[in-house]
Amino acid sequence: MPRRKQESPKDPSAESPPVHRAGFCAIVGRPNVGKSTLLNLYVGAKVTIVSDKPQTTRRVVRGILTRPDAQIVFVDTPGIHRPIHPLGKFMVRSAADTLDDVDVVVFVVDGSKMPTREDEDIAEMLNDRVRVPVLLALNKVDLLKRDAIGEITQAFFDLVEHEDWMRISATKKDNTDKLLEMILTRLPEGPALFPEDEITDTPMQFLAAELVREQLLINTRQEIPHSIAVQVDEWEERSAQLTYVSATIWVEKDSQKAIVIGERGSMLKKVGQAARKEIEAWLGHQVYLELIVKVRQQWRRDDRMLRELGYE
Numbered sequence: 001m002p003r004r005k006q007e008s009p010k011d012p013s014a015e016s017p018p019v020h021r022a023g024f025c026a027i028v029g030r031p032n033v034g035k036s037t038l039l040n041l042y043v044g045a046k047v048t049i050v051s052d053k054p055q056t057t058r059r060v061v062r063g064i065l066t067r068p069d070a071q072i073v074f075v076d077t078p079g080i081h082r083p084i085h086p087l088g089k090f091m092v093r094s095a096a097d098t099l100d101d102v103d104v105v106v107f108v109v110d111g112s113k114m115p116t117r118e119d120e121d122i123a124e125m126l127n128d129r130v131r132v133p134v135l136l137a138l139n140k141v142d143l144l145k146r147d148a149i150g151e152i153t154q155a156f157f158d159l160v161e162h163e164d165w166m167r168i169s170a171t172k173k174d175n176t177d178k179l180l181e182m183i184l185t186r187l188p189e190g191p192a193l194f195p196e197d198e199i200t201d202t203p204m205q206f207l208a209a210e211l212v213r214e215q216l217l218i219n220t221r222q223e224i225p226h227s228i229a230v231q232v233d234e235w236e237e238r239s240a241q242l243t244y245v246s247a248t249i250w251v252e253k254d255s256q257k258a259i260v261i262g263e264r265g266s267m268l269k270k271v272g273q274a275a276r277k278e279i280e281a282w283l284g285h286q287v288y289l290e291l292i293v294k295v296r297q298q299w300r301r302d303d304r305m306l307r308e309l310g311y312e
């Protein structure tokens with residue numbers, strides 16, 4: 001008589017193999033709400049620059065979080081606003097285009113203030129166009145006044161269709177882990193999309209130019225931050241311990257050039273030193289950073305110049 005095979009003792013992990021998820025998560029919102037801060041927090045490194053000036057991020061930047069159970073490719077996007085020049089149009093278009101190719105969207109808002117016209121525009125776009133889950137992240141909760149919580153939250157709820165929401169602070173790391181789990185559960189099952197040690201697909205040269213621009217944003221005011229572009233012209237690994245980098249800082253007026261250089265070069269020196277340290281940290285060796293300031297009038301409206309700078 002055939003006998004039933006003896007069953008081996010049950011191995012729980014063999015019964016239900018652990019689920020691995022992988023996918024893309026767009027981070028969208030109006031300028032200055034903390035999108036890039038949130039991405040850097042999740043990735044654990046500065047892969048996208050942050051400043052207190054609106055319209056800091058100009059191009060889409062991907063940052064990758066790899067865990068044993070998942071890989072999330074976060075897509076930081078330029079703040080969506082009503083653009084007034086071709087650079088702004090490029091920025092808004094690249095943010096909007098991101099929505100078509102992701103698995104989940106995090107709509108980041110400044111949850112300490114009532115929605116603005118820009119929030120309304122973005123919400124309308126998300127409601128009309130996005131077919132994947134939208135998560136509402138009410139950021140900057142650390143600035144939220146207690147008596148305004150109800151009114152502000154309700155105003156955002158009325159604005160945008162969302163699957164779930166969370167009140168967070170990207171700088172204080174409040175509830176950001178809870179938001180991360182909400183994102184994770186919305187990703188499809190599948191293997192990792194990028195090598196597990198990769199945290200961004202941004203080329204180092206572009207990152208270096210951005211780190212210089214970040215220092216300029218931090219150290220300048222009014223219209224100057226918006227008038228600055230940084231382009232790496234030369235990148236040479238002179239030895240295993242030293243990389244030579246030369247970059248041009250473009251501004252739109254002679255008066256801006258004078259400010260960026262500073263009195264006897266003081267501003268340029270300060271910016272150069274701070275950016276050099278950050279590039280050195282990325283490369284793990286010494287960097288010689290040379291910065292040159294040049295004027296190109298109205299470069300933000302100059303299609304050829306925008307193409308050259310990679311804003312196309």
Ligand SMILES: Nc1nc2c(ncn2[C@@H]2O[C@H](COP(=O)(O)OP(=O)(O)OP(=O)(O)O)[C@@H](O)[C@H]2O)c(=O)[nH]1
Binds near residue numbers: 077142
């Ligand atoms: N108080 C407070 N400030 C925050 C928080 N998150 C971000 N910020 C600050 O808000 C400012 C803008 O942050 P970013 O991350 O550059 O904002 P963004 O949305 O990427 O802005 P754009 O690139 O211009 O679209 C910075 O000064 C951040 O330090 C937060 O939770 N609380």
Ligand SMILES: [Mg+2]
Binds near residue numbers: 077078
């Ligand atoms: Mg940003």
